[in-house]
Amino acid sequence: MSPARRLVQIGLPKLAAWLLLAFLFVPILVVIPVSLTDRDYLSLPQDGVSLAHYAALLDWRAGWLSSMATSLAIALASSVLATAVAAAYAIGAFVYVGRWPSLLRVVLLSPLIVPPIIYAVGMVKLWSRFGLLDSWIGVTIVHVMLAIPLAVLAIGASLSNLDPRMVQAARSLGARPPTIFLRVILPNLDSGIGAGAILAFITSWDEITVTLFITGRRIVTLPRRIWTSIADSVDPALAAIASALLLATLLALLIRLFVFERGGSLSRSNPKIAAKGTSS
Amino acid sequence: MAFLDIRRLRKSYGAAVALGGVDLSVEEGEFITLLGPSGSGKTTLLMSIAGFIKPDEGGIVLAGTDVTDLEPEDRNFGLVFQGYALFPHLSVRDNVAFPLKVRKWEKRAIAERVEAMLALVGLDQLAARKPRELSGGQQQRVALARALAYSPRLLLLDEPLSALDRSLRETMQRELKRLHRETGVTFIFVTHDQEEAYAMSDRIAVFQNGRIVQIGAPRDIYRNPASRFVAGFIGGNNLIRARFSPETGTLSLLGREIAAPQHFDVALHHRDGDVSAWIRSEDIAIGGAEAGFESFDVTVIDRAFIGTGERIAVRTGDDEELALVIPDGAADAVVVGAPLQCRVRPDLIGFLLPD
Ligand SMILES: Nc1ncnc2c1ncn2[C@@H]1O[C@H](COP(=O)(O)OP(=O)(O)OP(=O)(O)O)[C@@H](O)[C@H]1O
Ligand SMILES: [Mg+2]
Numbered sequence: 168m169s170p171a172r173r174l175v176q177i178g179l180p181k182l183a184a185w186l187l188l189a190f191l192f193v194p195i196l197v198v199i200p201v202s203l204t205d206r207d208y209l210s211l212p213q214d215g216v217s218l219a220h221y222a223a224l225l226d227w228r229a230g231w232l233s234s235m236a237t238s239l240a241i242a243l244a245s246s247v248l249a250t251a252v253a254a255a256y257a258i259g260a261f262v263y264v265g266r267w268p269s270l271l272r273v274v275l276l277s278p279l280i281v282p283p284i285i286y287a288v289g290m291v292k293l294w295s296r297f298g299l300l301d302s303w304i305g306v307t308i309v310h311v312m313l314a315i316p317l318a319v320l321a322i323g324a325s326l327s328n329l330d331p332r333m334v335q336a337a338r339s340l341g342a343r344p345p346t347i348f349l350r351v352i353l354p355n356l357d358s359g360i361g362a363g364a365i366l367a368f369i370t371s372w373d374e375i376t377v378t379l380f381i382t383g384r385r386i387v388t389l390p391r392r393i394w395t396s397i398a399d400s401v402d403p404a405l406a407a408i409a410s411a412l413l414l415a416t417l418l419a420l421l422i423r424l425f426v427f428e429r430g431g432s433l434s435r436s437n438p439k440i441a442a443k444g445t446s447s
Numbered sequence: 448m449a450f451l452d453i454r455r456l457r458k459s460y461g462a463a464v465a466l467g468g469v470d471l472s473v474e475e476g477e478f479i480t481l482l483g484p485s486g487s488g489k490t491t492l493l494m495s496i497a498g499f500i501k502p503d504e505g506g507i508v509l510a511g512t513d514v515t516d517l518e519p520e521d522r523n524f525g526l527v528f529q530g531y532a533l534f535p536h537l538s539v540r541d542n543v544a545f546p547l548k549v550r551k552w553e554k555r556a557i558a559e560r561v562e563a564m565l566a567l568v569g570l571d572q573l574a575a576r577k578p579r580e581l582s583g584g585q586q587q588r589v590a591l592a593r594a595l596a597y598s599p600r601l602l603l604l605d606e607p608l609s610a611l612d613r614s615l616r617e618t619m620q621r622e623l624k625r626l627h628r629e630t631g632v633t634f635i636f637v638t639h640d641q642e643e644a645y646a647m648s649d650r651i652a653v654f655q656n657g658r659i660v661q662i663g664a665p666r667d668i669y670r671n672p673a674s675r676f677v678a679g680f681i682g683g684n685n686l687i688r689a690r691f692s693p694e695t696g697t698l699s700l701l702g703r704e705i706a707a708p709q710h711f712d713v714a715l716h717h718r719d720g721d722v723s724a725w726i727r728s729e730d731i732a733i734g735g736a737e738a739g740f741e742s743f744d745v746t747v748i749d750r751a752f753i754g755t756g757e758r759i760a761v762r763t764g765d766d767e768e769l770a771l772v773i774p775d776g777a778a779d780a781v782v783v784g785a786p787l788q789c790r791v792r793p794d795l796i797g798f799l800l801p802d
Contacts, residue, residue, distance in 0.1 A: 332532040335499055338519045339526035340546035340593065350545075354536040 195413060202406035209401045220407040231408060234392035238372055241303070241388060245310035245371035250364045252311070253318035258352055261326050262334055272319070279316045283376035286313075291380045301383040309381060310371035317370055318363035325359025448511065450475035450633060451496075451601065456505035458491055465491040466502065467657040475510075478627050478634045480644040483654025484680065489637045491657075493603050496635065498522050509600065525594030525602040525632070529609055531586045533578040539565070539589050540574040546597045564592040567629065568622070584615045588622070595630055604636045608643065620646050641682045645669070653677050675799050678725045685731075685769045689722040689798075700724060701743040701791075702764020708793040723799040728758070730795045731771040733780070733787065740790040745769070747783050761787060 204210050205217040224231045256275060260268035278286065290309055291300070299305030329352070337347045353360075375390040382391060389408075396402050449472035458466040465488045473479050481489040494500040496507060498519035506515045514522055533542050543564050547557045565571045568588040578586055587607060594602060604623075608616045624647055627634050638644055644651050645665040652662040661673040672678035679686055689700035691707065698707050707713075736742040745761035748768070757778045759771050771789065781787060 330530055330532050332528050332530055333534060335497075335519070336526065336528070336532035337534075337545075338499075339497055339522075339524060341520050341523070341549045341597070342545070343520055343549075346549060351534060355534075 198406050198409045198413070201403060202410040204403050204406070207403065209403055209406065220403045221411070223404050224407050224411065229404070230387065230392060231389075231404065234387050234389045237387060238389040241307055241310055241386075242368045242371040244307050245314050246364050246368040248307070248311045249314035249318045249367040249370075250322075250360060253315050253322050253363055253367075254356070254360055257319055257322040257326050258348065258356075260323075261329070261331065261352075275319055276316045278313050283313075287377040287380040290377055294381055300381055301385045303386065305381055306378060306386050306388070309377050310374055313374060313377065314367035314370040317366040321363035321366055322356060322359040325356055325362075329355055448508075449473060450477075450510055452508040453492075453496070454506050454508070456492065456495060456507070457503045458488075458495065458500060459503060464657050466495070468505070469657070469659055471652060471659060471662070473633060473635065476631050476633055478624070478636065478647060478649045480636045480638060480648035480651045481654060482638060482641065482644040482651050482681075484639060487654035488657040489639075489654055490605055492654075493605050493635065493637050496601070497524055497526050497603050523597070523600055525597075525599035527587075527590045527594050527602070527604045527607045529606045531578075531590040531607075533586055533589055533593070535578055538575050538577055539570060539581070542578065542589055543592045543596050546593065550597060560596055564596045567595075567626070568592045583611055584619060587611070587619060591623075591626060595626065595632065598630075599632060602632050602634050604634065606637055606639070609638070609640070616643070623647060641680070653680065655680075672725065672797065673800070675723050678797065678799060683728050684725045684797075685728065685767075687724050687726065687763075687767045687769070688765075689724045690720050691722050692720070698722065700765070700796075701741075701767070703741060703743050705741050705793060708796065710794065711798055725797045725799065726769070726791055726795065728770050728772045731769065731789050731791050733771075733773060733777065734790055735788050736790060739792055741793055742788055742790040745787050745789055747781055747785055747787050750778060750781055750783060757781075761789065 200211050201209060202220060203216040203218070204212045204220070205214055223229050227233065253275075256268075256271065260272065294300045294302075294305045297305075299308075333351060334347060337351045342351065373390055374388075375394060378388055378391055379394065382388070387395075393405060393408065396405055451471075451473040453469060453471040453473075456466050456469040457464075467488075469488070469492055471479075471492075481492060483489050491500060495502050498514075498517060498521075502515070506513055508514070509522075534545065537545065540561055543561045544557050547560060552560070561574075562571065565574055568591055570585065570588050570592065573581065573585065578589065581589065590607070607623075608619050611619060620643060623634070623636075636644075636647065648665055650663060651665055651668055652659045653668065654660070655676050661668060661677050663671075668677065668681055669683075672681060672684070675686060678684045687700060689698050691698055691711075691713070693713070696707055697704050698711070699705075732740075734742075743763060745763050747759060747761055749760040751758045751760075752775075753772070756772055756774045759773060759778060759781055761769050761771065763769060769789075
């Protein structure tokens with residue numbers, strides 16, 4: 168290959184990839200310095216760095232902590248409920264093939280298709296009739312519904328790797344439905360359920376559109392708190408909270424990388440060890 | 448009354464008839480094979496016995512008890528599939544222990560039985576492995592050990608060997624026969640491979656379009672196929688047309704006119720003068736007439752080496768194609784395109800009821 172062609176075929180795509188990566192990193196590189204500013208408006212640090220805005224986050228009276236707690240509680244509850252519903256549906260559909268599961272699937276996945284703003288308007292009308300506006304239950308139900316599609320997709324994906332005959336095999340061996348559910352299907356779904364739970368958590372954690380419409384003074388989730396603080400001030404605490412979230416995500420990724428990947432590669436090398444021991 | 452009695456079992460899917468009234472009696476400890484082409488209803492019958500398919504009509508009686516409406520988990524039958532359907536998250540040992548734990552056996556009894564089953568199928572060294580760390584043949588053995596661990600009243604096998612390569616299949620055939628002998632369990636085995644059916648079964652039930660068209664020992668079915676379909680399906684047969692002349696008592700076949708052999712039953716086989724007949728490939732030899740043989744002239748259309756000998760395809764004077772199998776070395780005089788003389792013993796020609 169000539170050097171020129173080499174440059175075009177390998178060099179240019181490489182360059183494009185690096186540029187894209189840099190572009191993705193820009194917000195990160197901007198938001199962290201801004202969070203360390205010594206002024207009380209959004210700006211880059213001028214006469215030195217300050218952790219004042221991080222300190223403000225930890226001040227209960229500023230409202231950030233309580234919003235975080237609210238979001239965390241709603242996201243955890245939504246994640247558990249959405250995952251449970253999605254798992255129940257996916258496993259039911261796996262065991263009973265037929266028309267009902269596919270109809271129900273359209274209904275469960277509809278939040279992915281309906282624009283959130285339309286959904287929001289509808290929920291305001293509905294919740295005002297039931298008196299659920301600005302209530303824990305109202306917000307959690309909405310978040311559960313919004314999170315179900317992703318959980319269904321994640322769990323469905325891991326179920327599609329299962330041999331449907333396993334259920335027949337288990338029944339022929341004498342297992343009844345609870346045993347089949349707990350001992351045969353669930354143990355094979357742990358990764359799908361984990362992924363579904365995380366996706367559901369994230370969906371709820373950063374949901375803003377519908378939440379804006381159905382909450383008021385009582386329930387202030389973190390995205391809502393950020394939204395209002397952008398609307399009426401340009402508090403650098405925003406940058407601080409964004410950086411904090413970024414660091415938390417980074418930490419989670421690192422933990423995953425070092426704890427789970429290592430565990431995974433260990434179990435992957437096991438067969439070799441076992442294979443050496445015996446032959447047949 | 449037999450151990451397992453299946454009476455007039457019917458099952459349709461819309462207009463498609465999967466089982467068109469099947470009767471079958473199986474003796475305790477028997478190895479019976481359901482043999483038939485694809486779509487002939489073998490799996491449907493097996494899954495009805497297992498309880499996963501509810502028949503539209505008919506009943507299944509096991510040892511005097513009607514089990515037609517029992518759920519699969521209450522039947523206490525073993526089931527082995529082509530895909531094995533092992534539990535991927537459980538080790539070999541735990542797969543085999545699963546049905547025993549479900550039955551709430553004691554820990555010690557479970558451990559003992561699992562050891563015994565793994566020894567029986569020769570997997571005691573691999574007890575700690577996961578199914579994905581095993582070869583196809585080994586997985587098959589786990590599936591067998593798992594389905595036999597609780598001494599089921601019946602073992603149902605749906606083409607369990609069809610995913611294995613030829614040599615492994617022969618090993619597993621022997622293995623299955625040994626397991627059948629040593630456990631004494633009644634085996635109902637599904638296959639569409641005639642040789643497999645011959646090699647393993649006490650009796651074979653031949654399926655065609657959702658019905659059993661013949662049932663009997665492998666030799667009986669091979670020697671006396673009940674219909675054109677069976678004669679064609681069980682392999683090794685040449686199906687030919689013949690014509691009977693009542694005035695002279697002769698048959699015209701293979702381009703010759705010969706005296707009807709003794710076993711030719713005019714009342715049974717004869718309709719409008721046209722007769723279906725079959726000749727096994729190994730019963731046709733090369734060479735001229737001899738005492739007890741009839742000879743006929745053919746043209747060679749193909750020779751093929753098949754290891755143990757040669758398979759030769761010829762065309763007869765009345766435009767029938769025949770295949771014959773001869774020992775290697777005996778075919779030196781055979782030239783493709785050239786004429787040839789063959790001979791056959793008329794008492795080895797079979798005659799069939801019209802379908
Ligand atoms: N769930 C079903 N819905 C509709 N038709 C079915 C269904 N199951 C089986 N059939 C039909 O019933 C007939 C018998 O099927 P079956 O699976 O019993 O055949 P088989 O003898 O096991 O064939 P193979 O050797 O290919 O496994 C076929 O014509 C098939 O198309
Ligand atoms: Mg089948």
